[in-house]
Amino acid sequence: MIKVVKFGGSSLASAEQFQKVGEIIRSDEERKYVIPSAPGRRFPSDEKVTDMLYACYARAEAGEPFQKELAAIQARYEEIMEGLSLSLNLEKEFETMERLFAEGAGSDYAASRGEYLNGIVMAAYLGYEFLDAAEVIRFNEAGEFEAEETNSLVGERLKTMERAVIPGFYGAYKDGRIKTFSRGGSDITGSIVARAVRADVYENWTDVSGFLIADPHIIEDPKGIESITYRELRELSYMGAGVLHEDAIFPVRREGIPVNIRNTNAPGDNGTWIVESTCQKSKYVITGIAGKKGFCAINIEKDMMNSEVGFGRKVLQVFEENEISFEHVPSGIDTFTVLVDQHDFIHKEQRVVSGIHRAVQPDSIDIEADLALIAVVGRGMKSTRGTAGRIFSALAHSHINVKMIDQGSSELNIIIGVADKDFEAAIKAIYDIFVIVQL
Numbered sequence: 001m002i003k004v005v006k007f008g009g010s011s012l013a014s015a016e017q018f019q020k021v022g023e024i025i026r027s028d029e030e031r032k033y034v035i036p037s038a039p040g041r042r043f044p045s046d047e048k049v050t051d052m053l054y055a056c057y058a059r060a061e062a063g064e065p066f067q068k069e070l071a072a073i074q075a076r077y078e079e080i081m082e083g084l085s086l087s088l089n090l091e092k093e094f095e096t097m098e099r100l101f102a103e104g105a106g107s108d109y110a111a112s113r114g115e116y117l118n119g120i121v122m123a124a125y126l127g128y129e130f131l132d133a134a135e136v137i138r139f140n141e142a143g144e145f146e147a148e149e150t151n152s153l154v155g156e157r158l159k160t161m162e163r164a165v166i167p168g169f170y171g172a173y174k175d176g177r178i179k180t181f182s183r184g185g186s187d188i189t190g191s192i193v194a195r196a197v198r199a200d201v202y203e204n205w206t207d208v209s210g211f212l213i214a215d216p217h218i219i220e221d222p223k224g225i226e227s228i229t230y231r232e233l234r235e236l237s238y239m240g241a242g243v244l245h246e247d248a249i250f251p252v253r254r255e256g257i258p259v260n261i262r263n264t265n266a267p268g269d270n271g272t273w274i275v276e277s278t279c280q281k282s283k284y285v286i287t288g289i290a291g292k293k294g295f296c297a298i299n300i301e302k303d304m305m306n307s308e309v310g311f312g313r314k315v316l317q318v319f320e321e322n323e324i325s326f327e328h329v330p331s332g333i334d335t336f337t338v339l340v341d342q343h344d345f346i347h348k349e350q351r352v353v354s355g356i357h358r359a360v361q362p363d364s365i366d367i368e369a370d371l372a373l374i375a376v377v378g379r380g381m382k383s384t385r386g387t388a389g390r391i392f393s394a395l396a397h398s399h400i401n402v403k404m405i406d407q408g409s410s411e412l413n414i415i416i417g418v419a420d421k422d423f424e425a426a427i428k429a430i431y432d433i434f435v436i437v438q439l
């Protein structure tokens with residue numbers, strides 16, 4: 001068995017955290033490939049090394065002195081190395097960084113050093129080989145990740161390494177210039193490595209015991225999710241449920257490799273399993289609830305629109321021309337609604353309204369702002385009757401007005417639109433009915 005293990009920044013923020021990670025890795029010899037993030041926060045008001053690097057480079061770029069900021073970053077690593085009694089010396093690395101920062105190596109290069117240095121420290125601490133991600137993770141000239149080339153490069157190199165540390169978050173263009181993924185991108189690196197070595201499991205170690213059914217800021221002590229499918233996860237993360245980088249499931253998904261989200265601070269917890277498919281029923285009818293505020297509904301009315309060929313296309317084209325992507329388009333016989341992100345829409349509002357008038361001559365257009373969308377996701381809904389009914393009666397009991405309903409044909413999720421002000425109460429009502437009352 002091969003396990004690829006990725007550790008997030010909070011798991012590697014201090015020597016003490018490194019020791020926990022060391023114990024986790026040593027307790028299972030199948031944990032052969034390790035992907036570290038940069039050191040994260042040690043305490044709530046602390047700074048992440050990645051943020052320190054961005055700030056430090058911004059000073060260098062502006063021609064301001066940045067040596068003090070760089071020294072503070074160096075101190076973070078020294079504290080870790082000292083706590084682990086490592087005799088490693090990163091002096092040379094920091095000299096190179098100082099020179100390249102001054103020469104304008106770019107903020108991607110700067111940010112990537114957080115993972116790069118942590119990888120060196122981790123490899124020394126574990127006695128594993130070190131493989132610089134810049135040598136094997138490729139981006140094309142357009143800055144797009146080159147999945148296939150990377151897959152063979154990583155696979156080739158790791159064939160010759162029984163145990164290795166590969167820093168997360170970055171790769172390089174063909175010419176060697178460093179390029180990072182978006183923030184939180186070490187999750188993607190872990191997934192890439194898992195695919196390339198055909199791992200049996202990709203373990204993603206963080207500071208929570210997996211996914212929760214609902215946001216703990218809204219629901220007190222929500223229950224955890226034991227297993228979730230890739231598709232369910234896509235639905236939930238699109239709606240704002242964090243923990244894993246949105247793009248991280250694509251590489252493992254191609255090989256059907258399960259992902260296990262685990263907690264470095266509670267390694268005995270099973271965490272959440274993310275799988276392609278499972279016959280395991282989830283404990284509840286729903287797998288999770290997530291949502292976002294700040295949407296706008298543009299309601300368009302026109303008698304007989306239903307029989308007008310091309311009506312929807314013409315309306316959506318107006319949004320396209322104004323570079324606004326739409327979230328949902330529920331429609332009725334004489335109504336057509338487009339839901340969009342309020343933030344993107346607000347400045348272009350009147351342009352869109354006149355565009356729609358020109359395109360389809362509606363009877364009226366009405367805009368409703370401050371809407372929230374809630375996704376109730378669950379593979380269990382397919383085989384259970386009355387899920388929608390239960391949701392709506394729970395919302396009605398809580399005096400919440402439902403503005404929109406959209407059930408995807410996959411029967412995997414139901415999207416509900418409510419007023420922003422009802423968002424939290426709606427999530428509570430749905431959670432209660434499925435998890436607490438378990439109707």
Ligand code: ASP
Nearest residue numbers: 037050169183184185186
């Ligand atoms: N260190 C990077 C960040 O803070 C990448 C990561 O942790 O995955 O976003």
